[in-house]
Amino acid sequence: MTNAVARPATTPSTAVHPLAAPAPSTRHxxxxxxxxxxxxxxxxxxxxxxxxxxxxxxxxxxxxxxxxLSPDDSSTATCFTESAAGDQLVVVGGMSVWSLCEHHLLPMNLQVTAGYVPEGEVVGLSKFGRIAQRHAAQLHVQERFTWQIAQELATLTGREDVAVAVRGTHLCMSMRGVRMEAARTLTMHSGGRFRTDAVLSQQFLVFATSQIGGK
Incomplete structure (x- = not known):
């Protein structure tokens, strides 16, 4: 029987970072x-x-x-004790959220794939989607969105072995300016072993490509 450990979904780090943004919950x-x-x-x-x-x-x-701009911050990020999951690659894909480009206030659709290597406990699967939804609920750029998800997952798992890939469709590029409807933007953040282990990185890329490589 597994033991659930409830952890509050909080901002990943209190340190100032150039990609950091105000928490949605602080807005009125x-x-x-x-x-x-x-x-x-x-x-x-x-x-x-x-x-x-x-x-x-x-x-x-x-x-x-x-x-x-007022997402639900009440849910907790839950981890479950699971010794058998050690050293496995866990990838969660198929997450699609909407955000707004902060440069033009036009929508962008962000398809998210996240992976991590658990050690002693696993993250509740639904929490990946909740994390993506919460961070999408603000005026954004895709690069910062990708970084925010990676930072929260690293804080939640207590490890830097996290990778996040995001494929964005930006209406600010599709319906204005160059008006390239088929243009897509891919961003990726890799930490810990995903930076140093070529096999692990390649495995994540294969999974991520299968999840976000479509139209």
Missing amino acids: INTDRVAELVSQLLVELGEDPAREGLIDTPRRVAAWWNDF
């Missing part, structure tokens, strides 16, 4: 003010916020911003 969204600003934006775009179809748009947009 004034939805009334946001709705006013959205209404003003509609006017500046030549629209009438009082017309049919737009009457409730500012309120709905404000509510969405509040929901998006």
